[in-house]
Amino acid sequence: MHFSLRGALGLCFLVALGACTLPRGAALQSEIVTKARDENASFDYLPVTRTSLAKIAHWPEGLHARPQGAWPRASRGSADPLIAPGDTVQLTIWESGENKLLSPPESQVVGLRQTRVSAGGTIFVPYLGTTEVAGKTPTQARADVQQKLAALIPDAQVELDAVPGPGRTVALIGGVRHPGKVALENRDLSVLDLLSEGGGPDPKFHNPQLRLIRGEKVYRASLATVLDSPSLDTRLLPGDKLSVEEDDRYFLALGATGKETLIPFGQARLSALEAVTLAGGLSDNRADPKGLMILREYPRAALRGDLGRGPTKTRVIFAIDLTTSDGLFSAQNLRIEPRDIVLATESPAVPARTFLGLIGSSVGVANSVSNVAN
Numbered sequence: 001m002h003f004s005l006r007g008a009l010g011l012c013f014l015v016a017l018g019a020c021t022l023p024r025g026a027a028l029q030s031e032i033v034t035k036a037r038d039e040n041a042s043f044d045y046l047p048v049t050r051t052s053l054a055k056i057a058h059w060p061e062g063l064h065a066r067p068q069g070a071w072p073r074a075s076r077g078s079a080d081p082l083i084a085p086g087d088t089v090q091l092t093i094w095e096s097g098e099n100k101l102l103s104p105p106e107s108q109v110v111g112l113r114q115t116r117v118s119a120g121g122t123i124f125v126p127y128l129g130t131t132e133v134a135g136k137t138p139t140q141a142r143a144d145v146q147q148k149l150a151a152l153i154p155d156a157q158v159e160l161d162a163v164p165g166p167g168r169t170v171a172l173i174g175g176v177r178h179p180g181k182v183a184l185e186n187r188d189l190s191v192l193d194l195l196s197e198g199g200g201p202d203p204k205f206h207n208p209q210l211r212l213i214r215g216e217k218v219y220r221a222s223l224a225t226v227l228d229s230p231s232l233d234t235r236l237l238p239g240d241k242l243s244v245e246e247d248d249r250y251f252l253a254l255g256a257t258g259k260e261t262l263i264p265f266g267q268a269r270l271s272a273l274e275a276v277t278l279a280g281g282l283s284d285n286r287a288d289p290k291g292l293m294i295l296r297e298y299p300r301a302a303l304r305g306d307l308g309r310g311p312t313k314t315r316v317i318f319a320i321d322l323t324t325s326d327g328l329f330s331a332q333n334l335r336i337e338p339r340d341i342v343l344a345t346e347s348p349a350v351p352a353r354t355f356l357g358l359i360g361s362s363v364g365v366a367n368s369v370s371n372v373a374n
Helices: 005-019 029-036 050-056 138-149 191-197 223-228 272-278 325-333 349-373
Strands: 044-047 088-094 109-111 122-125 129-132 157-163 169-172 180-183 209-214 217-222 241-245 250-255 261-264 287-297 315-320 341-346
Touching: 029 044, 029 287, 029 315, 044 050, 050 325, 088 138, 122 138, 129 138, 138 157, 169 191, 191 223, 191 241, 209 223, 217 223, 250 272, 272 287, 272 325, 272 341, 315 325
Parallel strands: 044 315, 169 241, 250 341
Antiparallel strands: 088 109, 088 157, 122 129, 169 180, 209 217, 209 241, 250 261, 287 315, 287 341
């Protein structure tokens, strides 16, 4: 079979023409900027600089941000617990005189049967009747009972032991080696103390998150944050529920990054520059370092009238130029939020390199065809 040089060149032309329509791995920065300039654009476009970063820091949180709430501050409690309804109280009474009221003749001590503190905070004591003990320390309750008995038994001495009931416990729900209820033996048990009681967080968690349920309120914080700030090692209250969970926050890496995938945060706070690093950096042959984009959605309640106070549209693109020192510092200080998209746009030189590569390949094919023809 014989091929003419003209036919070979025609083949080169067709291949080169096909290069113009080759698919790309990511958008070009110029394409996004052009659409952003359209007055009907469906998104805000905001270059991230030192100036704009100061304003962004005061913006409302994005659509997928997880409200943390104000984690309660630490406070010191007494080593003595307070008796609560549901606790079990044991009274032991000594009588040293001849006229005994409670103990048998052959003994000077009598142990009364255990009694549960009523919902009203009282117990029944023989010859005294209903006696209030809830809200008092065991020492205070003992002294109160002994003082009242002194009117009947002048030389009586009283011992009072209180065992915590359901109303004086905290629950370690899960995410630890040994979940379960823990009795509040004193009023100074902290979050970290409780975690220690449970054997520590599950070792498979990369960035353990704490969830504290107190009544109708839910508080969240990372374990690393509490460990770094002793003032956040809050004292637990009866009925508190604590759980340890995996950090399920993630962002999406797309475009000319080292990898395109969902990437977990793995730490309490994550910057745009750290996100790029977790994504494997920018591709040397494909990425445009001037066109790093962070795409984020906002709820309608977060919209404001101007970009100085917040987004004006529910979709926002933050643009970062990593070729400047201001851009690098800004990327290090722009916080990534859950489900943000970190998009590395493609360099404008990529289509040209692809085109030239195809031209070179086509010329090589043409030369080979010409040699065969000759």
